[in-house]
Amino acid sequence: MANADRQVPPPWNVVGPHGVFPEARHDEVARFNFLTNLNIHLASQILPGVRKAYDSRVEKGSAPANRREVGELLKREPLYQLWSSLRRNTMEMRQQNSRAMVFRQLPELVDKARQLNEGSSTLQLDSSVKIPRYVSAVDIHCMPGGYHTEYCEEDVAAGANYDSGIFVTTAGMLGRFSDGGGQALVEWLREQMEAGFRPRRILDIGCTVGHNIVPLAQAFPETEIVAIDVAAPMLRYANARAKSLGVNNITFRQENAEAIDAEDGSFDLIITCMFLHETSSRALPRILAETHRLLADGGKVVHIEQPQFTDDMPPYEQFMRDWDTRNNNEPFWGTLHDLDLFEAMEQAGFDRDRVTTCGLFAVVDEELFPSAAKAAADSEDYGRKPAWHAYIASK
Amino acid sequence: MTLDPINMAGTKARGKRPSYFQDVDVDRLMSILMAVAGELAVTRERMDTLERLLAAKGLVAREEIEHFTPDSDAARERGLWHQDYIARILRVIQQEIEQFDEDHQAKQQAKEENVSTTTELDELIEELASS
Secondary structure (H helix, E strand, C coil): CCHHHCCCCCCHHHCCCCCCCCCCCHHHHHHHHHHHHHHHHHHHHHHHHHHHHHHHHHHCCCCCCCHHHHHHHHHCCHHHHHHHHHHHHHHHHHHHHHHHHHHHCHHHHHHHHHHHHCCCCCEECCCCCCCCHHHHCCCHHHCCCCCCCCCCCCCCHHHHHHHHHHHHHCCCCCCCCCCHHHHHHHHHHHHHHHCCCCCCEEEEECCCCCCCCHHHHHHCCCCEEEEEECCHHHHHHHHHHHHHCCCCCEEEEECCCCCCCCCCCCEEEEEEECCHHHCCCCHHHHHHHHHHHHEEEEEEEEEEECCCCCCCCCHHHHHHHCHHHHHCCCCCHHHHHHCCHHHHHHHCCCCHHHEEEEEEECCCCCCCCCCCCCCCHHHCCCCCCCEEEEEEEEC | CCCCHHHHHCCCCCCCCCCCCCCHHHHHHHHHHHHHHHHHHHHHHHHHHHHHHHHHHCCCCHHHHHCCCCCHHHHHHHHHHHHHHHHHHCHHHHHHHHHHHHHHHHHHHHHHHCCCCCCCHHHHHHHHHCC
C-alpha cells in the first residue's frame, strides 16, 4: 500500500493552548505522538487479528454464549493477551508521560491558575464535600491519584494531566480542545432551539476540566451555567481554563451529584457527559432523582454514554466494550452498560414515554482532525471512538 | 510534600494491576520493552527536528528545538514514520495474525491439490523426506 493512502493523525502540537495548559517540550510532544500512533496501530492492525483468533476458535467448536464466556476463551488466546497488555501499557505510559510534563512545571501551573482564579466568583470550592467511594476506590482510567488527589496548596495537577492526555487516548478524535462532545451538544441544542426549546439555566454534572461545557457557554453566552464536580484540582483548573478562553457564564462548584445544593426546578437543561459510568448502583438512582428534582417543567436531561450492552449486541462486542471495566480501572462501566437506563430514569420520576435515545458523534474541525462520524465502520476501537448514545428525558 | 517529578510521574494508580500472560515476568518485560520502544521513537523525532533545523538554518539553538512545531507536511511524514516504526517493532504480531490466513489457504490448497494442510516445518521435513 502506498503511504499516500495512510491516515495520519494530527500531531499533538495542534492541541489548543489556553492559559493553564502545560507547556510541552519537544520530547514530551514526541511521546504523545508515539502513543497516539500506537493506539491507532493497536485498533487498526492488531485488534482485527484478535477477532480472527476468536473466529478461529469458534470455527473449532467453541460457542461462547455471553461475554463472560468470550472472556474465558480469549484469556487463553495469546494474541488477545498481547493486545490487552499493549493497550494497558499505552494507558499507563500516557499517564506517566503527561505527569512527567505536569509535575516539572507544577509551581508555574498553580501560579497561572491562581492569577486567573483570583477574586473569581465563578469558582466555588467546598472542602466539606467528601470524595465518594466510587471516585476513590480505585484511580479511574489508571490516572494515579484519580481526579481528586491534591499534591500541594491550590493544586491543579490532576486537571492539567487529564486535559493534556485526552488527545492521545482518542487519537485526536475529540478535536482541538478535546471538546468534540461539547460541540456535538451545541449542534444538538441548536436543533432543539429551532423547535422552540430555549434553556436559560444549564447544569453540567461531573464536569472535570469543563471541556464538554465550555462550547455550550461560548455558543450560548446568554445562558447561565453551573458545572459541578467533587474534585477541587479539576475545578480550579476548569475555572482558570474557561476564564482564559474568555468564558464567564459558567460557575464551577464543588458538589456531590447525589445531593446538589440548588432549588427544585431551577434548571432547564441538565447534562452528564461520560459521567454515569463512573458512579455506582447506590449513587445512580440518587443522581437521576436529583436531575428530576432540579429540572424545570418543559426542561430536558441529556446523558451521553457509550452504547448499552443489549441482547442485540453480539457477545464478542460486549466483551470488548467491557475491557475498560477490569483493565482501565472503570469498575462500574460494565454494570452501567448492562442496565436498562430507560427504566432507571423512569424510577427517578421521568415519564418513560418522554425518554428517547439518539446517536451523537464528536464534532471537530475536519481540516485537522479525524472525524468519528466519517471513520470507517470497521475502525471501531471499542469504547474509545467518540460515537455516543444520548439518553434524553423531557419533563 | 516534596515534589519529585521523576518519581511522581511513575506513581502507581490505585487498583490491582491485571496480569495478561501466564508468566508475570512477561508482563513486566512487556512494560519495559514498550517504554524503551517509546523512547526510541522520541529520539528519532528529536533527530528529525534537528536535521530539519540544521538544513534550514545551518545552526541549531536549544530553544529552537524546544519550540519546533512541524508544518502539516512534516507532521504527516513524522506520523508515517511512527506508523512504520510501530509496524516494524510489532512485526511478530502481524505475522501471528497472517498465520490465520495461511491456515485457511493451506486448507484450501489441501482440498484442491490433495496435499497435507500442514505448514509446520517439522511435519513438512518428514513429509518431504518420506518416499
